[in-house]
Amino acid sequence: MxxxxxxxxxxxxxxxxxxxxxxxxxxxxxxxxCLASVAILAVVYxxxxxxxxxxx
Numbered sequence: 001m002x003x004x005x006x007x008x009x010x011x012x013x014x015x016x017x018x019x020x021x022x023x024x025x026x027x028x029x030x031x032x033x034c035l036a037s038v039a040i041l042a043v044v045y046x047x048x049x050x051x052x053x054x055x056x
Contacts, residue, residue: 004045012038 012034019030 008038008042008045011041 015034015037016026016030019034020026023030
C-alpha cells in the first residue's frame, strides 16, 4: 500500500514538472490535470486490487 501512495505522489509531481517545463509556469489548469490523472491512476489501482482479491 505504501508503494501505491509513493507512485501516486510521484505521478502528481512528475505531471507538475512536465507542465512547468512545457509552459514555464504552474497554473490551476495544470494542477487540475495532474489531479485528474492521479485520480484515474488511483481508480485503476483500486480496480486491480479488487480483482486480485476476488481471484483468491
